[in-house]
Amino acid sequence: MSAVTPGLVCSHHHLYSTLARGMPAPPEQPHDFISILRQIWWRLDVALDLDTMHWSAKLGAVEALMSGTTGIVDHHESPSAIEGSLDVIASACAEVGVKVSCSYGVTDRHGVDAGRRGLEENRRFIAAGGRGMVGIHAAFTCGDELLRDAAGLAEDLGVGVHVHVGEGPDDRDGPARLAELAREDWLLVHCVHLDRDLPGLIAHNPRSNMNNSVGYARPASRRNRVVLGTDGIGADMLEEFRLAYVAHRTDDVTASPETSWGWLENGWGLLPECRDDHVVWSYDHVESPWHVAFTPGIRAVEVRDGTGRLLLDQGRPTLVDVDEVRAKAAEAARRLFRRLG
16 A cells, blocks of 8 residues: 555635635625625625735645645636736746646626636736636626637637536526537536536536535536536545545445546646656555545645655645745735725
8 A cells, every 4th residue: 555646636726715714704694606606705806906816826725735736727716806817826826836727717797898808818828828728707697708709719729618517506507508619628617507418527526515505416427527626615635535425425325435536536637747746645545545535634744746846845835934824824814804895
């Protein structure tokens, strides 16, 4: 048995949500998925500026690395600070030593002009050599023209689209609206209310789906390859794997953790270099799905990237001062909370 694996991949993250922990209670108690978005996440993303998103991304990357996650596929929204936002996230992750694929989630929620600016941020970042996909928030917050233009931009740039699909009942018609646009290189997130086959990878986010009470996506029933994400609730992928297994087992008592482990391994298709990273864990059966599924508390002890560079030593990052990052992130969170509308 071994205590070593390649670096893990979080295949759907919202690094901007790292600072949300401890945010003030919303003005009204959310009672369904759309009110959760309106009362919490849509208030938070409007309040972001470049400085707060830097510390949110940096702390999120540190926490990912400390969990043995060396690659993140991020989906970002900051309607008050669109231009340059993807550079800020990419730079923050690079400072920690974590690989990232970035996308800006375009939407018409803030008007047509903001949707166009979001498209331009995707275009600018990727055309300049940034690693990413074209982001779409979800079909239910976009007009048909913006959906078509985002799909066209992705095709022009030779990348996929990163989009929430059928997460809650408010996006039930999303799959139908995307049916003529979706391609095999798309990353389809959640797919809880997916009523048809669409091409692309499905990013399963079990903890988030439970937290938002939107239902179980039943990813094992889909023809698509499945990857695992956290939807912004950290990047501890061994923990997400356990939740994916338990949710699957709840739905099907014959389910094996090997299925959810396969979903975790599929993340290497999005960030292949993470296979070359070297993670030493605090447990010597870490390559066994059956062992890991029933052994909480496994932690990364050491991480080296594919060049041999030491990124984590005795559980602490080597390229940044983790205590300083936490302190600066706490200051940024206080500033962010004061701006919440």
